[in-house]
Amino acid sequence: MTYDDLIPVIRRLALEAGTRIMEIYDGPDFDVKLKSDESPVTAADEAADALISAGLRKAFPDVMLVTEEQADSHSLQGDTFLIVDPLDGTKEFIHRRGDFTVNIALVENGVPTRGVVYAPAKERLFYTTADGQSVEETGAFDLDTVGAVSPISVSEPDNSALLIVASKSHRDQATEDYIGKYQVADSKSAGSSLKFCLVATGEADLYPRVGRTMEWDTAAGHAVVTGAGGQVVRFDDHTSLLYGKEEYANPFFIATAPGVVLKKP
Known part of the structure; x- marks a missing residue:
């Protein structure tokens, strides 16, 4: 697996999962269940997880996968792994506040080196490119065609404000x-x-x-x-x-x- 292989796959899977999440978000009321740790889970968490997991396992069958919604994966250990939160901010989703994301990342030797964060309700998409630069993509978010991409950079802060x-x-x-x-x-x-x-x-x-x-x-x-x-x-x-x-x-x-x-x- 190369970074050039990885980035298009995780970008596409994040967009596909976001579409499925929004179908449930914009639909009728959905059931909320509690997991063993008392955290909530919805059909959107489960649907997004199934979609992303299947896509990653097909594309990168030899790379370890850890995902929030699959407890069996939480006992796995390795130096290199993909890690997924298919719906981060489930409470925001439940209360229809919009501040939820799809998270997919690659960890190498203890460091997250590449990742994508997609906020479908906010229509904001952030990811690292193959060379490691973080960008925000804007536009229609076509699955196969990358839209307008702008490099992003942290602030030069004024510590007095x-x-x-x-x-x-x-x-x-x-x-x-x-x-x-x-x-x-x-x-x-x-x-x-x-x-x-x-x-x-x-x-x-x-x-x-x-x-x-x-x-x-x-x-x-x-x-x-x-x-x-x-x-x-x-x-x-x-x-x-x-x-x-x-x-x-x-x-x-x-x-x-x-x-x-x-x-x-």
Whole structure:
């Protein structure tokens, strides 16, 4: 598998999954079930997962696949793997708030090197190209023809007036306390991996996450931030956030433009 092989496949699968998700989103009421960890799952999560998993296994049968909706994959371990959250931001989907994404990423030696984040309700598509540069594509999002593509880049922040984005569904007092350590020009909330993408485009300087996440929640957004010149670091010691951890659970982390002077917890 080469990056030139990978990018068209994950772009297409993200768009196809987004179309299926929106059919359910725009349709009549849908059932919501609870998984063993009490997190919600819908028919849209399951349909998108089936579509993406089948496409990745057909295209790259020799590459390990980890996906949120397939618990058997959570015990797999390897240096190189594809990792998928077919519908990141299920709570935003359930409440029809639009801030949900399709996430597909490649991890190599603990680092998300390529990824795609598609927000179908927002009509925003972000991904890394084969050479590692992050871009935002605009247009009609044709499956076979790439539209207008613009390179994206993190901000050159003014540390006396930062733009901060935080979780919409998990914005708690611990998050507010950490944000309070900075000089803030504006603070907004967003759902799913859109927060990473706002950092990648320079629409936000800093995204702190003081709460539980899994690697499938973050890998694609992490790749997009890195490809835009940013960084994703652990909250506790500001070292790089790595992947392939036991049970794919993340520590708290910060996604940021490198010019931000990070505060200790």
